[in-house]
Amino acid sequence: MTQKDDSEPKAEDQNESIDTMDSVDDEMRSLLKSALKEDDAPPPKVLEGFQRKVRARSGGKFYDEGWSTSREPPVSMFLITSLVMLGVVFAVYAVLGPLSGRPAPVDNNPAPINVLSPPQMGQKELIPKPPPSASAAPAPSAAPAPSAAPAPSAAPAPVTGSSAPARK
Amino acid sequence: MYRFTELWWDVPEQNETAEKRFIERLKAHDERAFNELVETYEARVFRLVFRMLGRRDEAEDMAQEVFVQVFKAVSTFRGDSKLSTWIYRISVNLCKNRTKYLARRYADAQEELETHAERAPLSEAKGVTYGDVARPDHLVEGFQAEHIVKLAISELEPDFRDVLILRDVEDLTYEEIGQITGLAEGTVKSRIHRARAMLKAKVERAMGEKIR
Numbered sequence: 001m002t003q004k005d006d007s008e009p010k011a012e013d014q015n016e017s018i019d020t021m022d023s024v025d026d027e028m029r030s031l032l033k034s035a036l037k038e039d040d041a042p043p044p045k046v047l048e049g050f051q052r053k054v055r056a057r058s059g060g061k062f063y064d065e066g067w068s069t070s071r072e073p074p075v076s077m078f079l080i081t082s083l084v085m086l087g088v089v090f091a092v093y094a095v096l097g098p099l100s101g102r103p104a105p106v107d108n109n110p111a112p113i114n115v116l117s118p119p120q121m122g123q124k125e126l127i128p129k130p131p132p133s134a135s136a137a138p139a140p141s142a143a144p145a146p147s148a149a150p151a152p153s154a155a156p157a158p159v160t161g162s163s164a165p166a167r168k
Numbered sequence: 169m170y171r172f173t174e175l176w177w178d179v180p181e182q183n184e185t186a187e188k189r190f191i192e193r194l195k196a197h198d199e200r201a202f203n204e205l206v207e208t209y210e211a212r213v214f215r216l217v218f219r220m221l222g223r224r225d226e227a228e229d230m231a232q233e234v235f236v237q238v239f240k241a242v243s244t245f246r247g248d249s250k251l252s253t254w255i256y257r258i259s260v261n262l263c264k265n266r267t268k269y270l271a272r273r274y275a276d277a278q279e280e281l282e283t284h285a286e287r288a289p290l291s292e293a294k295g296v297t298y299g300d301v302a303r304p305d306h307l308v309e310g311f312q313a314e315h316i317v318k319l320a321i322s323e324l325e326p327d328f329r330d331v332l333i334l335r336d337v338e339d340l341t342y343e344e345i346g347q348i349t350g351l352a353e354g355t356v357k358s359r360i361h362r363a364r365a366m367l368k369a370k371v372e373r374a375m376g377e378k379i380r
Contacts, residue, residue, distance in 0.1 A: 028364050029336045031371070035317035036219050036337045046210035047203060049232040054202075054239055062239075063199055 187251060194242045206235050209252070213259055219333050220263040221270070222322050230266055234259045249347045257348045260334075264326050313375065320370040328363035335360050 055063040193201035213234050218227035237258050245254055321329055334345045335356075345356045 028368050031313070031317055032321070032332070032336045032367070035314040035321070036333070043211045043214040043231075044228045046214060046228070046231045046235065047206045049228070050202075050206050050235045050239075053232055053236050057236070062197065 188247075191242075191245065191247065191251060194238075195245070197239070197242075202235070202239060205238070209255055210235075213255065216256070216259050216333070216338065217263050219337060220260070220326075220330065221266060222318065223270075226266065226270070230259075230262060234262055237262060253344060253347045256334075256340075256344075257350075260330050260348055264330070267326050316374050317367075317371055320367055320374065323370060324363060324366060328359060328366060331356055331359045332363040332367065336364075 051063040190201060190204075194205065210231060214227060214231040217230040217234065218224060221227050221230060234255065238255060241258070245251070249257075321332070324332070331345055331349060331351075334340045334348065335342070340348070342353045342356050345351075345360075346353045349356065351359070
């Protein structure tokens, strides 16, 4: 800031007379005050406009996210959210509470185990073998592959006690 | 929270440390610190620029601009003066520039002071309030006189108007005005003296009545 003393009159010389000037010019001062004091209308909210301008001019570097533009930490929002959640929990408890009770009786005794004896000779098999059908067996091709080995029997013949040589 | 309980330009000693810490936060571009700054000073900055510009819409925009300028230039703040004085200085400088711009733009649309001189006696304007006026016509006359004073202020040169408002309306000391305007204290005093004389002459001419 530059000193603009050049064009001013000799200020120091006038100091004494100027010091008494305030009281002399009381009339003018009161007029001035009353004229300008009526401008004391409620000021507008400057903060929002300031944040908007800074955000625009900084290319979104400042005041870009919601929390920084709030005037104060959203304590009331946290409080309201907590109370609402608490209310929801109590409401759910109140609705579902009467529905709850002792569990329905269930017979948990184990079912009796019926052990089956192994099949004996001459006795019918418990699970009958399915009869071989034509559709199940592959049809012989016109020129069977030479490498085709004779298929082993589907299942080994059950070894019965009578056919097996008895070891002594 | 950065809050003053006293007048905003009258920072007590115990607040100095807090102010230094606060300025550090501002220099780091702490957004919350700037929110506090704006909330603390917005009313006074707005009133100052409103008085200097005389137009509410311009003043609202100017008040925002003052804080944007503070945001941009806070890193250059050396702490030679108080933060409030620095903000005042920015406000005054921006208002000067805006006044020049508006004067050029609305030169033709300016209202003539004399057209408002309805010869209302100046004595009616002193301390006029709604409560102490018995006759409503006195109140109206008082408002007319105040309107004339406002127009006379707007016709003053910005250099004179600024110091007059800072002294007689904002009640700043000569030293503070010197810090804000960059003038020597003696210069401030003489300029205020001349500003009052010019204002007085303008008002008297408009009213056709001597101010005692």
